[in-house]
Amino acid sequence: MANVRVQDILDFWFGEAGAKAWFKKDANFDARIKTQFEATVRRLKEDLDRDGASVWEDSAPGALALILCLDQFPRNMHRDSPRAFFYDGAARCAAKRALGRGYDRETLEERRAFFYMPFMHSEEIADQDLCVELACERLEGGQTAHHARRHRDVIRRFGRFPHRNKILGRPNTDEEEAFIGQGKFAP
Numbered sequence: 001m002a003n004v005r006v007q008d009i010l011d012f013w014f015g016e017a018g019a020k021a022w023f024k025k026d027a028n029f030d031a032r033i034k035t036q037f038e039a040t041v042r043r044l045k046e047d048l049d050r051d052g053a054s055v056w057e058d059s060a061p062g063a064l065a066l067i068l069c070l071d072q073f074p075r076n077m078h079r080d081s082p083r084a085f086f087y088d089g090a091a092r093c094a095a096k097r098a099l100g101r102g103y104d105r106e107t108l109e110e111r112r113a114f115f116y117m118p119f120m121h122s123e124e125i126a127d128q129d130l131c132v133e134l135a136c137e138r139l140e141g142g143q144t145a146h147h148a149r150r151h152r153d154v155i156r157r158f159g160r161f162p163h164r165n166k167i168l169g170r171p172n173t174d175e176e177e178a179f180i181g182q183g184k185f186a187p
Helices: 006-017 027-051 060-077 088-100 109-115 125-138 143-158 162-168 174-181
Strands: none
Touching (some): 006 027, 027 060, 060 088, 060 109, 125 143, 162 174
16 A cells, blocks of 8 residues: 555546446456555555544545545455445445545535445445435536436335345345346446
8 A cells, every 4th residue: 555645546546547437347447456456445444444544534635535445446346246345334434524524525526426426335225315415415417416316216115236136145036136137227
């Protein structure tokens, strides 16, 4: 981690990778994140476990980089594995601390949504409601709010994301099986 700085994370995610890479399945992109950042993600999580917060949380850019490392990167590094969700609790805690400090409002709007993603990825309805509220109140564009509502609707309906069931070894209900068969939504 000593070699990876906050700015390295932000430059990679918002510069090199960019929006076209963020939400699509790409084995090469996933491998690149794993190679470049897996050790950093592990170290950040260890620091949080030990200290309850990261030194990266002393600024809005640092908090954003931390959230990316805990929320977005594991989804790429460990795609189709339970480890993709291993850091979710830590990501939500970091996001809550960042919101409490107003870091989301200090951040450019095109980056701000990533402060809210840990709540969108949660299987708790209160987190989903918070994500919708934040996206509607603090973002101009409707894309994030639209996706937040879709995620919340799934949690309201099933109490979990059915698309995760296979990965997490959970059996599907008949209704979940039918929903998955539609192929329209896979958080």
